[in-house]
Amino acid sequence: MARLAIILAAGEGTRMRSAFPKVLHRVGGRSLVGHALSAVKAAKFDAVSVVIGPNHENVGEEAKRFAPDAKTFVQRDRKGTAHAVMQADLTGNYDAIVVAFGDTPFVSAETLARMGDAVKGNVAVAALGFRAADPTGYGRFITRDGKLVAIREHKDASESERNITLCNAGIMALAGKHAAAILKKISNNNANGEFYLTDAVEIAAGMGLDCVALETSEDEVRGINTKAQLAEAEAVLQAKLRQRAMEQGVTLIAPETVFLSEDTKFGSDVVVEPYVVFAAGVVVEDGAVIHSFSHLDGAHVGKQASIGPYARLRPGTKLGAKVRIGNFVETKAANIEDGAKANHLSYIGDARVGENANVGAGTITCNYDGFGKAKTDIGAGAFIGSNSSLVAPVKIGDGAYIGSGSVITLDVPADALAVGRGRQSVKEGWAKRLRDARLALKK
Ligand code: UD1
Numbered sequence: 001m002a003r004l005a006i007i008l009a010a011g012e013g014t015r016m017r018s019a020f021p022k023v024l025h026r027v028g029g030r031s032l033v034g035h036a037l038s039a040v041k042a043a044k045f046d047a048v049s050v051v052i053g054p055n056h057e058n059v060g061e062e063a064k065r066f067a068p069d070a071k072t073f074v075q076r077d078r079k080g081t082a083h084a085v086m087q088a089d090l091t092g093n094y095d096a097i098v099v100a101f102g103d104t105p106f107v108s109a110e111t112l113a114r115m116g117d118a119v120k121g122n123v124a125v126a127a128l129g130f131r132a133a134d135p136t137g138y139g140r141f142i143t144r145d146g147k148l149v150a151i152r153e154h155k156d157a158s159e160s161e162r163n164i165t166l167c168n169a170g171i172m173a174l175a176g177k178h179a180a181a182i183l184k185k186i187s188n189n190n191a192n193g194e195f196y197l198t199d200a201v202e203i204a205a206g207m208g209l210d211c212v213a214l215e216t217s218e219d220e221v222r223g224i225n226t227k228a229q230l231a232e233a234e235a236v237l238q239a240k241l242r243q244r245a246m247e248q249g250v251t252l253i254a255p256e257t258v259f260l261s262e263d264t265k266f267g268s269d270v271v272v273e274p275y276v277v278f279a280a281g282v283v284v285e286d287g288a289v290i291h292s293f294s295h296l297d298g299a300h301v302g303k304q305a306s307i308g309p310y311a312r313l314r315p316g317t318k319l320g321a322k323v324r325i326g327n328f329v330e331t332k333a334a335n336i337e338d339g340a341k342a343n344h345l346s347y348i349g350d351a352r353v354g355e356n357a358n359v360g361a362g363t364i365t366c367n368y369d370g371f372g373k374a375k376t377d378i379g380a381g382a383f384i385g386s387n388s389s390l391v392a393p394v395k396i397g398d399g400a401y402i403g404s405g406s407v408i409t410l411d412v413p414a415d416a417l418a419v420g421r422g423r424q425s426v427k428e429g430w431a432k433r434l435r436d437a438r439l440a441l442k443k
C-alpha cells in the first residue's frame with residue numbers, strides 16, 4: 001500500500017493579521033506545519049508533499065526540518081483547496097492520497113493512517129468529520145441513507161443544511177487511481193469562486209464511487225485561523241502536555257502556570273515550581289529542581305541540578321549533574337560541568353565552566369566585541385570572584401583564583417591568583433578633613 005500525504009500550507013492566513021505565513025505560528029513551541037508533519041511522519045507515509053504559497057520559502061525550510069524528504073510545491077494563485085492539491089505531483093501509483101491542512105496541528109498519526117485505510121474497494125473518498133460545538137464557518141456533511149454524498153461549505157449551505165452539526169475537519173483521503181479524474185471535474189462555481197476539495201465527494205458519488213465519513217473529536221481537528229484560535233489551541237495543548245508530564249512523575253506544583261513544549265523531556269523525580277516556561281528543545285534529567293520564574297530554551301539540565309528562581313537558560317546550555325544556576329543568571333552556549341555553581345546575577349555565554357568551579361555574583365563573560373563571539377574557558381575548581389569581567393577569548397586554568405572586581409583579559413594559569421583592578425588606597429582622616437573644611441565655610 002503506497003501512500004502519499006499532502007499538507008496544504010499555501011493559505012495567506014489573512015485572519016491572523018500577521019506578516020508571517022500562518023503555518024509558521026507556534027503552538028507548544030512548534031510551528032503549526034511542524035505539528036502536521038510530525039503526525040505525517042509518525043504515520044509512516046511513503047511520500048510527503050507540502051504545498052506552499054509564493055514567497056514562503058521559510059515554510060518550505062520549516063517543512064524540511066520535520067520531513068527532510070518532503071517535496072514542496074508552490075501554489076502561485078490561491079484558488080482553493082482542490083487547486084492546491086493539484087499543484088502536487090499525484091503520479092506515482094499511490095493507493096491512497098491523504099490531504100491534511102497545515103493549520104490543523106493536532107491531528108494524530110492514527111487518524112491519518114485510518115483515513116488512508118478507508119479508501120479501498122469502491123470507496124474513492126474518505127472525509128473526516130467532527131461534531132462542532134459551533135459549526136459556523138465549517139463545511140457540513142450531507143448524508144443520504146447513511147452514505148456521505150456531499151460536503152457543503154457554510155457559505156453555500158441552505159438554512160436546513162446549516163443545522164447539520166457533523167462538520168468537515170478538512171482531512172480527506174482519495175483513492176490514488178481515481179484522484180486525478182475526480183479533481184479534474186471540480187469547478188469554482190460557488191460563493192467564494194474557489195476550487196473546493198470538498199466537492200470531491202459529490203463528484204465521486206456522481207461517478208458511482210463510494211464516499212465514507214469518519215468521525216473524530218473537535219479537539220483533534222481544531223483549525224487555526226485567528227490569533228484567538230491560536231491561543232485556544234495553546235491552552236488545549238498545554239493542558240495535555242502538563243497531564244503527560246505529571247503522568248510521567250514530574251511534580252508540577254501549580255501545573256496551570258507551567259508552559260511546556262511538545263518536545264520537553266523529563267527524567268524521574270523532577271520538581272517544577274510555579275511559573276516556569278519550557279521553550280523548545282529542553283531536557284531535564286532525574287532529580288533536578290526548576291525554581292519559579294525560570295525560562296529554559298534549548299537547554300539540557302543535568303541530574304539533581306538546581307535552576308532559578310529567575311534563571312534564564314538559552315539555547316546551547318548544557319548543565320552537568322548537581323550544577324546550581326541561581327537567580328538572575330543567564331546562560332547561552334555554555335557547558336557547565338558537574339557541580340559547578342553560578343548562584344547570582346551572571347551572564348555565562350560561549351563558555352565552558354569546569355567541574356566544581358564557582359562563578360561569583362555578577363560575573364560576566366564578555367563574549368562579544370561588536371563583530372564576533374569568542375570563548376571563555378574556566379577550569380575545574382576555579383574560583384571567580386564577584387563582579388569580574390572575563391574578556392573572551394580567555395582561559396582560566398584549573399583551580400585558579402580571580403580577585404573580585406577584576407577585568408581579566410589575559411589567560412590565567414592553573415592555581416594562580418589574578419587580580420585586574422585598581423589597587424585600593426586609603427587616606428587616613430580624609431573624610432573628616434573635608435567635612436570640617438565645608439562646615440567652616442558655612443559659618
Ligand atoms: C476548510 C474546508 C471546510 C472545513 C474547514 C475545516 C474546503 C473548501 N473547506 O475551510 O469544509 O470545514 O477547512 O477547518 O476545503 N489552502 C491552500 N491553498 C488555497 C486555499 C487553502 O493551500 O488556495 C490551505 C490553507 O493554507 C489551509 C487549508 O488549505 O491550510 C484550508 O484552507 P482554509 O482557507 O483555512 O479553509 P477553511 O475555510 O477553513
Ligand code: MG
Binds near residue numbers: 103225
Ligand atoms: Mg481553515
